[in-house]
Amino acid sequence: MAAGFFLATSISFVPRIAAQGPPARAVVPKASKAPARPKLVVLLVVDQMRGDYVDKFLGQWTGGLKRLVEEGAWFRDAAYPYAATETCVGHATISTGAFPATHGMVANAWWDRQDQKMVTCTADPDPNVKNIGYAGATPKGADTAWRMAVPSFAEELKFQTSGATRIVTFSLKARAAITMAGHRADAATWFDGGAWVTSTAYGTLPFIEEQAKSRPAKADFGKTWSLSLPASAYWYGEKALGAVPPDGWDLTFPHPLRGKTAVGEPDNTFYEQWASSPYADTAMTELAERAVDALKLGNSNGTDFLAVSYSSVDYVGHEFGPRSREIQDILVRLDKDLGNLFAHLDQKVGRGNYVVALSADHGVVPIPEDMQQAGADAGVLHLPELQERIDKSLEPFNYAKPAVARISGSDIYFAPGVYEKLQQDRAALQAVFDTALAQPGVAALYRAEDLRDRPATQSPAHRAFAYSYFPGRSGDLFILPKPYWLMDGTPLGKPRSYGTGHGVPYNYDQHVPVLLMGFGIQPGQYFQAITPADIAPTFAALCGITLSSRDGHVLAEALMKPRSFSSPPRTAAAQAVKTNP
Numbered sequence: 001m002a003a004g005f006f007l008a009t010s011i012s013f014v015p016r017i018a019a020q021g022p023p024a025r026a027v028v029p030k031a032s033k034a035p036a037r038p039k040l041v042v043l044l045v046v047d048q049m050r051g052d053y054v055d056k057f058l059g060q061w062t063g064g065l066k067r068l069v070e071e072g073a074w075f076r077d078a079a080y081p082y083a084a085t086e087t088c089v090g091h092a093t094i095s096t097g098a099f100p101a102t103h104g105m106v107a108n109a110w111w112d113r114q115d116q117k118m119v120t121c122t123a124d125p126d127p128n129v130k131n132i133g134y135a136g137a138t139p140k141g142a143d144t145a146w147r148m149a150v151p152s153f154a155e156e157l158k159f160q161t162s163g164a165t166r167i168v169t170f171s172l173k174a175r176a177a178i179t180m181a182g183h184r185a186d187a188a189t190w191f192d193g194g195a196w197v198t199s200t201a202y203g204t205l206p207f208i209e210e211q212a213k214s215r216p217a218k219a220d221f222g223k224t225w226s227l228s229l230p231a232s233a234y235w236y237g238e239k240a241l242g243a244v245p246p247d248g249w250d251l252t253f254p255h256p257l258r259g260k261t262a263v264g265e266p267d268n269t270f271y272e273q274w275a276s277s278p279y280a281d282t283a284m285t286e287l288a289e290r291a292v293d294a295l296k297l298g299n300s301n302g303t304d305f306l307a308v309s310y311s312s313v314d315y316v317g318h319e320f321g322p323r324s325r326e327i328q329d330i331l332v333r334l335d336k337d338l339g340n341l342f343a344h345l346d347q348k349v350g351r352g353n354y355v356v357a358l359s360a361d362h363g364v365v366p367i368p369e370d371m372q373q374a375g376a377d378a379g380v381l382h383l384p385e386l387q388e389r390i391d392k393s394l395e396p397f398n399y400a401k402p403a404v405a406r407i408s409g410s411d412i413y414f415a416p417g418v419y420e421k422l423q424q425d426r427a428a429l430q431a432v433f434d435t436a437l438a439q440p441g442v443a444a445l446y447r448a449e450d451l452r453d454r455p456a457t458q459s460p461a462h463r464a465f466a467y468s469y470f471p472g473r474s475g476d477l478f479i480l481p482k483p484y485w486l487m488d489g490t491p492l493g494k495p496r497s498y499g500t501g502h503g504v505p506y507n508y509d510q511h512v513p514v515l516l517m518g519f520g521i522q523p524g525q526y527f528q529a530i531t532p533a534d535i536a537p538t539f540a541a542l543c544g545i546t547l548s549s550r551d552g553h554v555l556a557e558a559l560m561k562p563r564s565f566s567s568p569p570r571t572a573a574a575q576a577v578k579t580n581p
């Protein structure tokens with residue numbers, strides 16, 4: 001399948017023949033016997049795409065998602081093995097091939113014990129770093145991958161090969177664009193305050209500036225997101241039960257992108273609506289296509305890297321839940337965008353010259369009110385209430401208030417010195433456990449010291465917390481909620497500002513699609529249990545490089561046998577395409 005590229009590269013390596021002397025026969029140097037490599041590696045992450053969305057909605061797709069399933073390798077039992085199923089964690093895992101206990105990105109944000117404040121996974125305190133904007137934007141903050149403890153696949157590719165690799169990533173979220181790229185990149189671009197931005201750790205590219213000016217998000221102001229299929233094609237009711245839509249939107253279609261007031265200029269509400277609509281996915285697809293054109297990705301001597309994390313499915317899922325027409329429709333639109341992207345890559349890079357992986361950073365739990373309606377044991381685990389009760393439980397034991405510094409997701413952080421004292425104070429620690437386990441929705445509580453060293457002889461839930469544990473950054477105690485109980489940090493007495501969420505070690509958050517297609521990939525359906533940490537090692541195997549982490553493994557079952565990619569029979573590519581997975 002890569003024979004054309006293989007020959008072309010070999011010829012370019014042939015030394016120039018001297019003008020004097022007898023004509024020499026062109027000798028193909030030994031280097032040309034190395035296996036061919038993909039010209040371009042494409043990583044696609046659909047933020048919050050549950051694994052079962054493929055099974056449910058495949059029949060309605062006609063574009064890129066359908067093509068990935070039919071022409072690619074579909075891993076049907078792919079799941080994160082760890083507990084902290086959040087965006088920064090998932091993207092770093094896909095990017096590095098390591099679990100959070102290794103790469104250190106343990107959450108979107110965690111409690112910084114030194115500074116006694118929350119920090120985001122990409123916030124960089126280096127005063128020499130700052131975020132910069134395209135098209136005149138002036139973003140706040142400074143975001144880099146400095147907290148990611150191992151290099152990304154893309155960084156390793158550039159470092160271990162000739163250095164010709166170009167690294168370009170896009171997402172609406174900094175924590176996705178940055179972790180997919182790594183510590184340095186030609187461009188890592190995200191969306192903030194209505195503009196495309198990056199930081200001084202990364203390069204800026206003229207084509208992004210041009211696109212930011214000629215095709216800004218505000219060009220979609222006044223558009224309307226309507227259903228793209230006949231109403232009868234949708235699985236769920238008009239109104240998702242328990243949904244919390246963005247300001248300015250009703251619970252039912254159509255959803256207008258007109259901001260808060262519906263008149264005048266684009267405001268912050270408009271940008272929230274835009275990010276929660278298929279228009280943001282289309283804008284990122286266009287940016288990816290411009291990157292291919294402007295940089296001629298896939299047409300250099302090296303292997304280039306292009307990554308896009310589609311964030312809008314996540315926003316829509318948080319607002320409307322997984323059982324909504326909104327989720328179904330935005331996937332129909334994304335399928336079309338991806339179809340366009342693959343057609344563009346076919347044309348500019350060549351079918352079979354690039355390899356694609358598509359996955360997700362985590363899934364999502366159904367909206368608790370929706371699940372309760374179905375009769376299930378589901379509910380909301382109120383974290384501020386739990387924090388208050390733990391503090392109260394320690395009063396009789398003479399602990400200064402507040403004893404709990406922060407509960408962030410599953411992680412309970414105590415005030416300085418408190419946990420060290422508790423470890424020596426069995427009665428007080430027992431009181432904390434009794435209190436936590438009495439809180440509605442809590443299934444279990446784990447201690448940090450039980451999670452170190454990731455021993456294999458643990459229950460799956462216990463092991464999941466161990467895979468997420470990074471000393472210094474993770475909490476002191478860890479909450480395992482009951483299945484279908486949503487952990488919620490909304491202050492007491494205030495209404496929830498979102499429908500549902502994710503971040504726990506249950507399959508609805510852990511199970512995601514893994515689809516591979518293109519160079520070196522053997523199409524078919526694969527049922528063995530794998531994790532998204534296997535994507536980077538598989539890319540590494542195709543590109544002939546080595547990753548530092550052994551957390552993931554090569555998906556060898558989905559790779560074409562070496563013979564077929566050194567000297568493929570002429571019909572191999574055609575057969576591969578026809579194979580009905």
Ligand SMILES: [Zn+2]
Pocket residue numbers: 047048086087088314361362
């Ligand atoms: Zn996410």
